[in-house]
Amino acid sequence: MKATLTTLAVSVFVTGAALLAYDRYVVKPGQVIGIVDIAEVYRSKETEFAALLTASKSDEDRQRAYAQAQAFGERLDRALREMPTECRCLVVVKSAVAGSWSNAVDLTAALKAKVGAKS
Numbered sequence: 001m002k003a004t005l006t007t008l009a010v011s012v013f014v015t016g017a018a019l020l021a022y023d024r025y026v027v028k029p030g031q032v033i034g035i036v037d038i039a040e041v042y043r044s045k046e047t048e049f050a051a052l053l054t055a056s057k058s059d060e061d062r063q064r065a066y067a068q069a070q071a072f073g074e075r076l077d078r079a080l081r082e083m084p085t086e087c088r089c090l091v092v093v094k095s096a097v098a099g100s101w102s103n104a105v106d107l108t109a110a111l112k113a114k115v116g117a118k119s
Contacts, residue, residue: 032089034107079114
């Protein structure tokens, strides 16, 4: 009888530990939401490109500014695709979030750093 109770206690403990580990490492990370303010990132780069375009005196300077803008768009696209993998979370645009979310993390600064936008 004592062996049966010991086996039962160990089984309950192992099952509880497995469920706790599953909750902490699988379920909880899936509930974290990363928020990015893409409009803020665009605004910061937009002022840089506007300054480049107004300061440009030749077609070559304007073409270089347009090339930089295109490269920024590609870096932004790549960064947005990489962010969910890096933070192990769902990434959404800030304007899509209504109210507050306790599991939300603001990733705007990380996005700015990845694409080279100034704060």
